[in-house]
Amino acid sequence: MAGEERVAEVLRNYSFTFEHRILHDVSLVASTIFQIDSLFLTRRYAFILEVKNISGRLKFSNQSPQLIRTRADGQVDGFDCPAAQLERNVELFQEWLLMHGFHLPVFGVVVLAYPKQIVELAPARTKILFPSNIPSYIRNLPPYPNKLDAEKLDFLTAEILRSHQRFIPTPLCQTYSIYKNEIQTGVKCNLCNMLGMEKFKKGWYCKRCKHHDKMAHKEAIKDWFLLFGDKMRNKDCREFLHIDNPQTATRLLQSMNLQSEGSYRDRSYSMIFQVNSLHFFTNGSKSLIIGSIVATIGSKPSRIGNNHATIGSKSQQPR
Incomplete structure (x- = not known):
């Protein structure tokens, strides 16, 4: 399960005792475009969750905006600092709120x-x-005064939905002049980051760390569309995921809620931006579900979940 999905499941299954809204993968524009992984809205405050899937031993540098990761094999990698990304998103969302006439504290x-x-x-x-x-942390936040009534909270939610930017990035191979044979293919383990998980009947298996994952192919397929931005055929799926059986590839593609066209032999698939659901809670109980937003690829062209692309000698880092 991807990190964002894990957070969504925790928030969905916990019964908060106050009215709130939960949105995931929200892309907005203030002075620049920005993306919020998970946004928890209440009448008192807005709460941003910046979700990271980086495995290993992590050091947050307080001198530079960088995160240092040391893998089990001793390899050291550098990433953009999630804390700096969070501060940026808090500032940009505060700016967006003021642009739309809302005065709401923002934390993260x-x-x-x-x-x-x-x-x-x-x-x-x-x-x-x-x-x-997450639930206990939110529950123990100070009792800030109400800034919005119920009607204004609904209006804010609707305004976010209207403002959401469905951003389709230019294919990375086109942007950075990367040849197809330069791409590292395979399904990545989200625990040890090794490319090359093997397909078994009930999911994917990592030989290095013995991790099992039923849905590991989803990030790899999303990465394919980020890299190439074209229509994926069954053959493309098999080559990129390192699987031999065309029927297996068809099942995986059909599980992704992709748009398809053509006959069985000539069928191709394209990535869509999916509208999911926002859970609306009142007094801790789910009362209804209204339309919401999840951009399945995201708004950042540099975001490549499985670290497939190599640009010159510098690899694009996972989030």
């Missing part, structure tokens, strides 16, 4: 998707949580 945390992620040095000013800690 960085969420590490898996407990196996070890933080050796935490950021000085940013709270780090695991998904299971």
Whole structure:
């Protein structure tokens, strides 16, 4: 399960005792375009969750906006600092709120998707949580005064839905002049980051760390569309995911809610931007579901979940 999905499941299954709205993968424009992984709205405040799936031992540098990851094999990688990304999103969402006439405090945390992620040095000013800690953290926030009534909270939610930017990025191979044979293919393990998980009947298996994942192919297929931005055929899927059986490839593609066209032999698939659901809660109980937004690829052209693309000698890092 991807980190964003894990956070969504935790928030969906917890019964908060106050009225709130939950949105995921929201892309908005203030002074620039920005994306919020998960947004928790209440009448008192807005709460942003910046979700990260980076495995290994993590050090947040307080001198530079960088996250240092040390893998089990000793390899050291650098990433953009999630704490700095969160601060940027908080500032941009505050700016967006003021542009639309809302005066609401905005807070946020960085969420590490898996407990196996070890933080050796935490950021000085940013709270780090695991998904299971989120409900208690929100529940124990100070009792800020109401800034919105119920009607204005609904209006804010609707305004976010109207403003959401369905951004379709230019294919990365086209943007950076990457040849197809330069792309590292395969399904990546989201625990140890090794490319080349093997397909078994009930999912995918990583030989390095023995991790099983039923849905690992989804990120790889999304990456294919980010890289090439074209119509995917059964053969493309098999080559990219390292599977031999055409029927298996068909099942995986059909599980992705992709648009398809053509006959069985000539069928091709394209990535769509999906409208999902926003859960509306009142007094801790789910009362109805209204339309919401999830951009399945995201609004950042540099976001490549499985680290497939190599640009010159510098790999695009996973989030």
